[in-house]
Amino acid sequence: MKNTVLLIDAEKKTGEMLKRALASEGIEAIWVTDGKSALAEMEKGRFDLIILDLKLPEISGDKVLEGIRRIDPYVEVIVYTDYQDLSIMKKLINLGVDGYIDKGEEASLPEAVEKVKARLDPFSEEERENILAAAPEGIFREHDLNKEF
Numbered sequence: 001m002k003n004t005v006l007l008i009d010a011e012k013k014t015g016e017m018l019k020r021a022l023a024s025e026g027i028e029a030i031w032v033t034d035g036k037s038a039l040a041e042m043e044k045g046r047f048d049l050i051i052l053d054l055k056l057p058e059i060s061g062d063k064v065l066e067g068i069r070r071i072d073p074y075v076e077v078i079v080y081t082d083y084q085d086l087s088i089m090k091k092l093i094n095l096g097v098d099g100y101i102d103k104g105e106e107a108s109l110p111e112a113v114e115k116v117k118a119r120l121d122p123f124s125e126e127e128r129e130n131i132l133a134a135a136p137e138g139i140f141r142e143h144d145l146n147k148e149f
Contacts, residue, residue, distance in 0.1 A: 035059030054081040
């Protein structure tokens with residue numbers, strides 16, 4: 001199953017590069033450049049992860065995060081920005097940010113892709129096999145839709 005990420009970044013070059021980098025890893029990214037569009041996308045469907053810049057036109061990133069949390073309080077959000085205001089950072093922590101990537105660092109694009117991959121698939125193949133082996137037999141069986149219960 002393909003993972004879908006909502007990428008919210010007003011910078012054209014950064015957004016295009018990150019979207020391409022994620023696609024090369026088999027991750028679909030819906031890219032929007034402002035907060036209103038981001039919230040509209042959130043209303044349309046579910047995302048496995050959100051990548052959020054804080055510097056956005058019209059609605060700031062922290063306000064967008066408030067809207068995201070109202071729509072889906074459990075979706076994971078990684079802040080991807082070079083903006084570092086202490087009061088905003090405290091607010092983001094209180095709103096439940098799951099990660100932070102400093103966009104200003106030289107290695108931020110590869111770091112962003114690796115952090116996204118780690119959030120989407122946090123277990124190694126061996127860990128996954130161990131978890132499945134320890135689960136009670138039949139817990140993950142497929143349901144027969146034609147069968148009456």
